[in-house]
Amino acid sequence: MKSLLAFILGGVFALGLMISGMSNPKKVLDFLDIFGQWDASLAFVMMGAIAVAFVPFQYAIRATAPKTIFNDPILLPTQQILDSRLIMGSLMFGVGWGIAGICPAPSLTLIGLGHYEAFYFIGAMLLGMVLHRKLSRGA
């Protein structure tokens, strides 16, 4: 049951990406092109998402022991510290995002849509994740 629901949720997420235009790398780059041919419409994607998610998320964080519909505990991130890893990582992600206009979820959607060039991105992304894991273990 939970697996089927996860599948459906992933599908809904993909629909959101495709309908909004977030799965189109050019549209993302146009959104990030604030000094040029700025396409502001993608700002509404995050706004629309937060508008829907805000109250349910706030409810979960305020509950003493938030539970899922299956009565399992909801696990929220506990890390509070703003460290250099967060900032460096986010900046790095932003640079990568600004190069191709692709982020993790849309890259998978692109494969589903038959744009197999996205495998260049996905392969490299997986490699990047593995590299990070190896380096953080070494430290």
Add this chain to the structure above:
Amino acid sequence: MHDFILALMGGALLGIATVGYLYVHGRIAGISGLVEQFLSPKTVWNTPAFWFIAGLITVPFIYGSILQPKIEIQASALMMVIAGLLVGFGTRLGSGCTSGHGICGVSRLSKRSLVATLSFMLAGFITVYLIRHIIGAF
């Protein structure tokens, strides 16, 4: 106008999916994190991440057979490799991406996520400026 409405609707669906994941599976739907779980042979089978990702790929496959959304990939293969490396490494170093920090984290009003989101947005703006207007790649 049309684009803005589609963006809002699509965004609402993203919101629904993340709320669903929180209340069904009890976790933050940070896609970079889900992909990372996929990489571990230990976690790949006993996590909903596998099925979420399956949905992320299968539904577009079905959708695409009926309606092909407009997709334009401007980056070359090399640029996609560089971008992918930075996204893969950066999302793990920074513990999240546009869905994890941008949607879920901001909805939680998490200071870390607000800073992360501003950081990757800023980096994105500057990078596109450099590539489109200084280097003139496209």
